[in-house]
Amino acid sequence: MPEGHTLHRLAKLHQRRYAGAPVRVASPQGRFAAEAALLDGLVLTSAEAYGKHLFHNYGPRGTVHVHLGLYGTFAEAVLPEGDVVGQVRMRLSGRTHWTDLRGPTRCELLTEDEAEAIKERLGPDPLRADAKPELAWQRISRSRTSIAALLMDQKVLAGVGNVYRAEVLFRQGIAPMVPGRSLDGALWNDVWTDLAALMRAGVRSGRIDTVADEHLPEVTGRAPRQDRHGGEVYVYRRAGLPCLVCGTPVAHKELAGRNLYWCPACQPD
Incomplete structure (x- = not known):
């Protein structure tokens, strides 16, 4: 299972590549299709990590919570988008890059309160500036x-x-x-x-x-x-x-x- 530095590294990458502009969100596998349809075309406001959890924030429209677990992976590439390979839970496409998420333990759309509840159940994260x-x-x-x-x-x-x-x-x-x-x-x-x-x-x-x-x-x-x-x-x-x-x-x-x-x-x- 990836340790916390991996999730923080991903959060920084996604913040740089996707935040602050509209993104395309899809679920080729279909297991995240309804949630992806709600987010498609919205601005990704920020990406952040807490412990082994990744959060894609879309403001009042909610937050995508990802926990990679043992088998989850992100694959990143430069546009144009490539063909779908394997079971892609979520595809995120921005101005210059696209990324596929495969095999996560959790990929879910939460309210802001639900996302905060996950963070509140966790201990302090040594990589966060707000850690205590x-x-x-x-x-x-x-x-x-x-x-x-x-x-x-x-x-x-x-x-x-x-x-x-x-x-x-x-x-x-x-x-x-x-x-x-x-x-x-x-x-x-x-x-x-x-x-x-x-x-x-x-x-x-x-x-x-x-x-x-x-x-x-x-x-x-x-x-x-x-x-x-x-x-x-x-x-x-x-x-x-x-x-x-x-x-x-x-x-x-x-x-x-x-x-x-x-x-x-x-x-x-």
């Missing part, structure tokens, strides 16, 4: 749940996924199974600040890189990472391989149905 990290800390500091599980709870913190979760815990030297209430406020501030910086870099580059310069392949002589997710990371998907800092084999376990990775030496209990 103290709201996440209030929940974390009272919880017996592991910090690894809390960071993935979108009601606690919005936009963080499996990669950022594993990497920020490594970078801050936090054992993943430590209860949230065992952290102190200063350490939480470090986690938040690090997450915001890593995710902003992800928005700019379109990939997740978490490794310090001194641990990069060109410095250490190791082979670059080969993974469909891209980016240089410390522990994510490196189970059994030596830690890039201390050489200890990276550990792995399943937590709440997701794979968790950490270094037992750099992140001691």
